[in-house]
Amino acid sequence: MSFRDWQSVQEEVLRRIHAREWRQGELIPTEAELAQEFGCARTTVNRALRALAEAGLLDRKRKAGTRVAAAPVAKATLDIAIIRQEVAARGAKYGYQLIDRSMMRAPAAVRGAMQVTANCKTLHVQALHMANATPYALEDRWIDCEVVPQALVEPFDTISANEWLLQHVPYTHGDIAISAKAADADEAAHLCCPEQAALLAIDRLTWDGTRAVTKVRLLFRPEHELRTEL
Amino acid sequence: MSFRDWQSVQEEVLRRIHAREWRQGELIPTEAELAQEFGCARTTVNRALRALAEAGLLDRKRKAGTRVAAAPVAKATLDIAIIRQEVAARGAKYGYQLIDRSMMRAPAAVRGAMQVTANCKTLHVQALHMANATPYALEDRWIDCEVVPQALVEPFDTISANEWLLQHVPYTHGDIAISAKAADADEAAHLCCPEQAALLAIDRLTWDGTRAVTKVRLLFRPEHELRTEL
DNA sequence: AATGTTTTTATGTGCATACATAATAATTTG
DNA sequence: CAAATTATTATGTATGCACATAAAAACATT
Structure with a gap:
């Protein structure tokens, strides 16, 4: 042999x-x-x-x-793509809709995670990603405008912050957390699901060196699944 | 240079x-x-x-x-360890408690996923994993006893099926799905959380060649997070 | 016996070389 | 001119060799 x-x-x-x-x-x-x-x-x-x-x-x-390996720590690799591609990969038509875009002081929890001061200029962007005209994911994002000044002149009305940032802003690393969250009234309305429905949440914090670039939470519809193999 | x-x-x-x-x-x-x-x-x-x-x-x-890469499909690697180790890694004391162990005909959904016939001998094991004496994860598992006959004589009262299978049963590959699920009355009782709370669910289907070995659903407490980097 | 030093050894890596393979470009052919 | 053929080229991989490095084992020293 x-x-x-x-x-x-x-x-x-x-x-x-x-x-x-x-x-x-x-x-x-x-x-x-x-x-x-x-x-x-x-x-x-x-x-x-x-x-x-x-x-x-x-x-x-x-x-x-x-x-x-005594305990084969299974390494399950999640492919986290741009949402537009993710939707396209499922054979659905992608849609995007900006909900809100405004300069806003980030809440303490966000400031803490991003390690910025209270008077740091942050841009808040909220948008809905759709598949075949039904809601797919709700994006809630904070951008540090001191790190990404170009974001100030970007309307985010046709291209999502998700996509724009990935293509225009360098970063060195990121943290990801996956959890479950019950839909509040606002989220339920946007995602067209009952209040209290269990949603999959993906939180991502993106860094360039020691500075946080952006913090985003993506909320998916109740049926949503992340799949992988091992 | x-x-x-x-x-x-x-x-x-x-x-x-x-x-x-x-x-x-x-x-x-x-x-x-x-x-x-x-x-x-x-x-x-x-x-x-x-x-x-x-x-x-x-x-x-x-x-x-x-x-x-035009769209850097971020590959986030989740380390899926034995739950006992996961708990230990968080610096908590691990506890284990068998809830139910019985031969049972698997529901149609499970049979479909495992691709077994209705009269296939399946063992159902339900157990609770604990960290510092508080519930950590609820395990709900089906084992094909034709593939794993040794499971018939294993009580699973002190060692979890999670751990026993990994150590004793060969497999070739597995599918993993991560989703969110609202707690039903039974799950809420076991995990000591309110009914309808949003739980993180990890479903794993393990194969040895073309035969399904086991199907398991792990339900975690509402606060639970899967973390990774990219 | 406790401590420090040297040797041994399995993995980790770099290099030059050779050839395999897939995809493109160039060329020939009908 | 289109189709088939051939050449070219960048990556993919196998090999023998050399040396680096970490960790265990053996040894020496106090």
Whole structure:
């Protein structure tokens, strides 16, 4: 049996893990040994094992060797796209509707999360994303205008802040939180759902270096699901 | 300026993307060109660019070249661990309590998802995971006993099905769906929260090849958040 | 026995080279 | 001129080799 490319090495290793040939927490053979067994270069084995380690199925430590992850912390990857694309991917017609756009002092909770002072100029944008003319997601966003002065002259009436920011403003990293929230009267009205309905909420805080660029909450209709595989 | 290792090449490429030196959808120099500029081997550049492509920031196609992803589909990775570990990681004391364990014909919706017939022997397990003696998550699980006969003799009174399955039953892949659900009377009672409260629900369907192993729904307390970065 | 030092070893990475592969561009052919 | 063919090219990957690095194990020292 020979496994010449890293994909087939990976598959074989995966098979042994799933078949419990190599047990939880157990040390597996070294790269050199596997390379010999599989009849390929150590580099090839390394590539395969590295990929599996990234996926969380193996734990690797120098000198200590490679072992099957005791608790396979499943890494479920969520693809978070621009909402317009998300809607299009579902085969629905995308619609956008601006609800409100105004300079406003952000509430304390938002200021705290964004780490800005009380008198920081912030722009508040609220908008509705639609799929086939029915509400899809409600966007509630705060933008730090000191960081993104261009936002001041952007009306956000035809292009969503979601999309505009991603295309025009650089960022270094972001935090995401997913939670459930009961719809209040306002949200229920916009999303055309009963009050108190359970909505999926995605909060995103985007940073450029040490400065918060924008904070957004997306509220989805009650049936909405985030799907992924592992 | 020389960038000798793949991490610094990656950083530099990232910097140019964020700084908009290379624009959205724009072609970036070829691996060979970058290798020359950075004074390193093409392999090194390849490693850096490949990692960025996996992260969704670059689109690469043979011959066509590498371009900055037009819509950086953010890949948010959720770490889905065993609940006991999740609780422990929050610095809380883990508790477990079996609510119900019985052979039961699964409802049609469950049978449909698991693709089993109406007379398939299924085990139903319901349990509560606790953090510091307060409810943390409600687990509602169906196990196909034809696929996992060992489950028949497992009481699940001290070790959760969540944990037992992960450690004893092989699987090949799984589907995950995240949604929001309003608590019904039963769920509210178990989780000590008001009826109709918005709960975060994680549904997982685990497969071994073409056969469903188990289907589980985890319901979390209203305040619960899934966090990740990008 | 407790502590510090050296050796060993498995993984991590870089490099030059070679060839594979897919997609495009150029060319030939009907 | 359109269609089929061939060349070109950027990425994808395999290989042997070298050396770096972290961590364990062995050893020496007090």
